[in-house]
Amino acid sequence: MKIGVIGGGQLGRMLALAGTPLGMNFAFLDPAPDACAAALGEHLRADYSDPDHLRQLADEVDLVTFEFESVPAETVAFLSQFVPVYPSAESLRIARDRWFEKSLFKDLGIPTPAFANVLDQADLDHAVIEIGLPAVLKTRTLGYDGKGQKVLRKPEDVVGAFAELGSVPCLLEGFVPFSGEVSLVAVRGRDGETRFYPLVHNTHVNGILELSVASSDHPLQALAEDYVGRVLEQLNYVGVLAFEFFEVDGGLKANEIAPRVHNSGHWTIEGAECSQFENHLRAVAGLPLGSTAKVGESAMLNFIGSVPAVDKVVAVADCHLHHYGKAFKAGRKVGHATLRSKDRATLEARIKDVEALIKG
Amino acid sequence: MKIGVIGGGQLGRMLALAGTPLGMNFAFLDPAPDACAAALGEHLRADYSDPDHLRQLADEVDLVTFEFESVPAETVAFLSQFVPVYPSAESLRIARDRWFEKSLFKDLGIPTPAFANVLDQADLDHAVIEIGLPAVLKTRTLGYDGKGQKVLRKPEDVVGAFAELGSVPCLLEGFVPFSGEVSLVAVRGRDGETRFYPLVHNTHVNGILELSVASSDHPLQALAEDYVGRVLEQLNYVGVLAFEFFEVDGGLKANEIAPRVHNSGHWTIEGAECSQFENHLRAVAGLPLGSTAKVGESAMLNFIGSVPAVDKVVAVADCHLHHYGKAFKAGRKVGHATLRSKDRATLEARIKDVEALIKG
Known part of the structure; x- marks a missing residue:
């Protein structure tokens, strides 16, 4: 069985180390010339939205999976036409967006910190009143390892914070005094x-x-x-x-x-x-x-x-x-x-x- | 660190699976187009005595090791000029020849079955008298998984047995009633x-x-x-x-x-x-x-x-x-x-x- 992996970093590398003894082969789609998983499989060096290489990947493999969640939705949709993709496009859509994610938790009765969708500075100002400070403003997508976040402690921190994170859709989360x-x-x-x-x-x-x-x-x-x-x-x-x-x-x-x-x-x-x-x-x-x-x-x-x-x-x-x-x-x-x-x-x-x- | 491996079968494959997490890279010298270790490293597809590819291997890697012992002695000697080789040429020389191996055991006081060097049918006839039957005639080199062996039970089995194993240097070993x-x-x-x-x-x-x-x-x-x-x-x-x-x-x-x-x-x-x-x-x-x-x-x-x-x-x-x-x-x-x-x-x-x- 040949597995296609979107991304060729350490997670792909460790997937290949685990899958090779199961008799699996691997192909990694990753634009980076030095993708570290490439030592353990085929390296398709191309952009994640390059249709030719996506098609090549789909043709070569039995199924596709991911090592990171911020894969473009179009990539997943495109691949899904030709080959099984796990986890599903819908799972990725929810998981890569903090607003969808938190809303799902809420719908399922899973406790979360207070949160609000922030599409502009006015939303942020309103959300801060509702949730209070301190709070954390996070970009809805593409955050990792603490990137795409700003802690708001004082009212001055709120001013211009939306622009500071790139004027992209954000989520404001109440600070949780966690142990x-x-x-x-x-x-x-x-x-x-x-x-x-x-x-x-x-x-x-x-x-x-x-x-x-x-x-x-x-x-x-x-x-x-x-x-x-x-x-x-x-x-x-x-x-x-x-x-x-x-x-x-x-x-x-x-x-x-x-x-x-x-x-x-x-x-x-x-x-x-x-x-x-x-x-x-x-x-x-x-x-x-x-x-x-x-x-x-x-x-x-x-x-x-x-x-x-x-x-x-x-x-x-x-x-x-x-x-x-x-x-x-x-x-x-x-x-x-x-x-x-x-x-x-x-x-x-x-x-x-x-x-x-x-x-x- | 890059490791050169002579042979690209399952032992090479499992070496690479173990060494990759240590930060090692691998190159395998193996003439087989479908060498199964090749999925996990560079595959130098060449004969084990091809000097150009041996030189290429030596230049590329930090050290050379083996996944099988019947590597030609000249291969090891050639490689050793350019790059460290472990185990040593001398270890391989002993281990791949049953006569050298058993003689070493004897020299070191390690008990062995009775054994005799057999270089022709006359040697065999003589050794059978000394060791008795049943006994096992084995080629001194290149035997594996029971290949290159003949069990001698009756005097008739001895006749022509040396030729049957290819008229190559052999070892006769006394049968051991092992538990x-x-x-x-x-x-x-x-x-x-x-x-x-x-x-x-x-x-x-x-x-x-x-x-x-x-x-x-x-x-x-x-x-x-x-x-x-x-x-x-x-x-x-x-x-x-x-x-x-x-x-x-x-x-x-x-x-x-x-x-x-x-x-x-x-x-x-x-x-x-x-x-x-x-x-x-x-x-x-x-x-x-x-x-x-x-x-x-x-x-x-x-x-x-x-x-x-x-x-x-x-x-x-x-x-x-x-x-x-x-x-x-x-x-x-x-x-x-x-x-x-x-x-x-x-x-x-x-x-x-x-x-x-x-x-x-």
Whole structure:
């Protein structure tokens, strides 16, 4: 089976590493000459809206999937004429737009921070009165790793904020006094079978994920599964979906979903029976899903900007390096380490070991 | 770091799957147009003794390693002029010739079946008198998966046997009434650090490995490590080496070594903290070695001739499919499954599940 992937970054790379042992081949559509997934499959180097290359991709592969959600809607629509596309165009349409996304959560009874659609500065001024400050103004689409966001703390911050974010459709979200950020990675097969990984506790720094720790018997696991299950069913979703929540007052408020394999699920490569990458491929290929059970106690640390010396990283006990083969650049995710330890105390010590390497 | 691999079959493929997350790139020299490792790296499609392509390989990579031991000695010598080659030419010279290999074992005090060098029919006749029947006549080089062997049971079998195996240098080995076949996979770094995986119990059918089961606290582990350690040190070996033994009367008799990653170590991908493939790459690259400790209870079943339906294989609990992407052909290793279970009883049940699929 040949899988077409829109995007050829590290998520595509890890999909190929998981799918090759299943007998799958890969083609990546990515305009970047140095797309790091290209080492593991065919590289169609073209723009995401180039009809000739999209047609070529559709002709070559058995199905198409994505490694990022901001694929143009027209791309998905075009491909869908010729080849199955998972997750569906509708799932992508919702997930890539914060307004559609939050509105879906609301419709499904999933608690969210207060939010309002902001199409101009007047909308923003009105929304601030309604929601109050502090609040966060976010572009509805194309935001990632904290980009496309502005925190509004004082009335002066509101002035001109809409223009500052590019005068594009935005969402204003009320500030949530959260005690933690957690994500649930789920997978749903073509037949509707659904499985959930354990809740992961995430630490972000400057909007970029730094550390994910997989939980054991998290008291909010069942509630999170309930919320995520509602979304999966409503979208008739196929593939892996990650759902980020704020922990607030012992409950959960929905932040956002990613309709793809997700950074907070990278620990599953070593830390779960079947990784998010293999389970995504199993789901889109119509294969039975794999076990989402944990193996040991796991955490993931991102390498941002650069990967510490490889000999130092692999010398850390319980440590598994994932180097993305990308050029180092400040703020760029260029690798990660998974730690899989026999108990929580050992895991905590190992996290400190890797953190020390990152700090240099 | 770019690694050159002589051979582009499934061992090369699994080396690349293990090395890519370490940030390594791969080039495979293999004359076969459909070399299955080619999906994961550059494919230099040329004969193993083609000097232009060997030179190109040497120029492109940081070091060269092998996925099979019958590489021509001249190839290794040629490459060694330009680029580090691990394991060394001397290790390959010994390991690929049964006479050199058995003589080394004898020199190091490692018990072996009775053996004699056979360079013509007269040698054979003489050796049969000395060793007795039954015995096995094996070509000194190029044998694998039971090929290049003839069992001699009766005096009539001896007549013309040397010519039957092609009138090439052979070894006669006394038949050993073994109770089991075990292998020890070991890894030795450039700095001499050595680690051993748990002993594996192997079941062969018609000379082809069918099932490997990793042991726990095997009573012969320490003895096997002693024997293998002697060979590693004597050869100043770098990389993974597999050592096959017969279990005889509660002790071990040396059968053969393979100077490479080995089929009986495939279970380590899921069943050990660091796989034989990653550890081989760490060793040849001069990186610290990874843990050889087990994760759960593991076994490996080869798929010979064909891979059962993928949906059926991945539906088996605890099962991890490794499809080599090779054309199906009788007697050919085209994939394997690793089972990693929480206890031995579960593992035994899962082995039966996969065996049922293989039998169709």
